[in-house]
Amino acid sequence: MRLQLQFSVPQSSVPFDYQHDLIRAFHRLLPDNAIHDDLSLYSLSWLSGGKAANGGLAFPNGANWFISFYDDGLAKEFLVQILKMSSFPFGMRVTDMQIQDTPLFSSAHRFIVASPVLARQFDGSTIKHRVFSEPEANEVLTQTLQSKLQKAGLSSDVSVRFDSTDSRAKTKLVTIKNIKNRASMCRVIIEGDPDSIAFAWNVGVGHCTGSGFGALR
Numbered sequence: 001m002r003l004q005l006q007f008s009v010p011q012s013s014v015p016f017d018y019q020h021d022l023i024r025a026f027h028r029l030l031p032d033n034a035i036h037d038d039l040s041l042y043s044l045s046w047l048s049g050g051k052a053a054n055g056g057l058a059f060p061n062g063a064n065w066f067i068s069f070y071d072d073g074l075a076k077e078f079l080v081q082i083l084k085m086s087s088f089p090f091g092m093r094v095t096d097m098q099i100q101d102t103p104l105f106s107s108a109h110r111f112i113v114a115s116p117v118l119a120r121q122f123d124g125s126t127i128k129h130r131v132f133s134e135p136e137a138n139e140v141l142t143q144t145l146q147s148k149l150q151k152a153g154l155s156s157d158v159s160v161r162f163d164s165t166d167s168r169a170k171t172k173l174v175t176i177k178n179i180k181n182r183a184s185m186c187r188v189i190i191e192g193d194p195d196s197i198a199f200a201w202n203v204g205v206g207h208c209t210g211s212g213f214g215a216l217r
Helices: 018-029 033-037 072-084 137-152 194-203
Strands: 001-006 040-046 051-053 056-058 063-069 094-100 106-110 121-124 127-128 158-162 168-175 180-183 188-192
Touching: 001 018, 001 072, 001 106, 018 072, 063 072, 063 194, 072 094, 094 137, 106 158, 106 194, 121 137, 121 168, 127 137, 127 180, 137 158, 137 194
Parallel strands: none
Antiparallel strands: 001 063, 001 094, 040 063, 051 056, 106 188, 121 127, 158 188, 168 180
């Protein structure tokens, strides 16, 4: 289940590295640490509708944000809590909300990403951030999604890869709580069991989907 939120125009300029403010608000609305400390079976997009202005981001028509959950019960809990919230970061408030059911998929689908995809690989001594141009990234994305599918008790017959034909693909350095992450803005292709692809639409791909990475459109 996906919740599509529309916010009012911010009362102040939104900094470029605003993602931590969204994450903190999300955790405040769902304070159960067991949810946040485990594998994230949900994903958070970035804000859309903004443009650079005066050293930050302006949202002249308000901002859009979506959160997707594999667990519909958790989605409903979040919905109840956010409707009680009188103010969001940067003085925004919720002006509209729509519930989007999980679509039906075939055995392959190409997704646009709604936030950069983070693929982390531990090589025994350090963590490397793999990007769309590196073949190792596809292995990381596949293994990460398979782990989440296994946790949910679903078929892990699925593969994930960056779309090598995406001419607009690029990397982006994202700083969250003073930690820099090199991630990829690149379409992804998922093949396999249709229910597993639907699962990915909700939980995202790659690492840290609960921290604003890897959300899919």
